[in-house]
Amino acid sequence: MKRHLISAADLSRGDALLILDTAEELASLADRPIKKLPTLRGRTVVNLFFEDSTRTRISFEAAAKRLSADVINFSAKGSSVAKGESLKDTALTLEAMGADAVVIRHSASGAAHRLAGWVRGSVVNAGDGTHEHPTQALLDAFTIRRRLKGATARGTALDGIRVTIVGDVLHSRVARSNVLLLSTLGAEVTLAAPPTLLPLAVDTWPCAVSYELDSELPKSDVVMMLRVQQERMTAAYFPSVREYSRRYGMDAARMAKMPDHAIVMHPGPMNRGVEIAAEVADSVRSTIVEQVANGVTTRMAVLYLLLGGTEFPEVTS
């Protein structure tokens, strides 16, 4: 594995399987009386969050703490960033504190990549603008594998599994990372979205594209709903929320068109009633709560594999 996790494209099929299998072993930790391992004792993980986040930050914090790492949380509000400090200066400050890993969430695409050039520790991208969110893709792949393959999941990839990703692909780092990772793992990915919410170069992505959701449902094993990111929308991408919801929202009628084994995913936070109806979100076929639990295990696997080994990874890689 590379020293940083910036993009889902950094992961080879072997790397991705190693992370998923490691997460599979770590999942049993949740059932044990002591949910902690001594593996990263004495290591420092800095959570550097320039953008609001609840589940990702808490998830990384829980993951690092369960591996006994020391965690420093940094959020832009109430810090020197509010006084105008640049990303580089903030990074150098953290570097001086001896961070072994920096988990970064930033509103600018490419922030994690820039940071990787400035710090000695490993950089984990926890979402940069509309670019990537690789650990979300890993936890989604882990959830898909567990749900669809159950006990036989270990060591297997997602070959032949059909995944439809629905909605605001344009503003979604989750969609990009998922397309890259899921296709690396052998899944067949289709994007279903209105033309205005698809990025310009989507034809270069390793996936199919459809403007219709209904025709994709019967042939999907997994339907992943994306949040409509109103905070990033600077123009009118669809006539009205109601029209969007009618054509691309997941409701009970649409769920009924999916095969019986198929699951509905959502990376959260949800806009109930917009891209997903409450009755779907709370149904047994929805994996939304599972995704949160799996997030901790998957991030533990990532932190262990990046930090758990030798302190000089470049010598051995």
Place this chain on the structure above:
Amino acid sequence: MGATGHPVAGRDGLAVLDAEEIRRSLTRIAHEILERTHGGDGVVLLGIPTRGVPLARRLAARIGEFEGVEVPCGSLDVTMHRDDLRFRPARALGRTDLPPSGVDGKTVVLVDDVLYSGRTVRAALDALTDLGRPRAVQLAVLVDRGHRELPIRADYVGKNLPTSQREVVHVLLAEVDAQDAVMISDEGRPS
């Protein structure tokens, strides 16, 4: 293996135990476990991956044969508790599988193929502490090759094998390696 059961020098080094001798050692260890634990009462066998796990299963099967008692059997991965993690690249984890009855109040017998520095066993003791509180912990190994770096000793030993630290001991088991043998050679694992 030599037809006579004597050690043979081969491409992979010198065979010091053949399949028959491994079988006899495990039979003896199974009897010793029964003796020491008064008929296997409250015993849980935990194999340390990779090769400790099939050894633990074999011991459980033998104990079942001799006394008709079913001894719970599982595996205990120690990777996350090792003291040498920082000196090697991160490695894949083995499986930890506890029997449903757990380890609280039981006599846990840790099972591994080779006892050398004792560091794996130390890690196993730490891993076990996080899983529960056994009444007692014992250690069974197929081969004890000496050179301990920690104050640890085995309760049940298949064979004491005096070695030099330059030498490497490989235990081959049918479940993993398609044959049963213990080999000793001058360098790395045979390819």
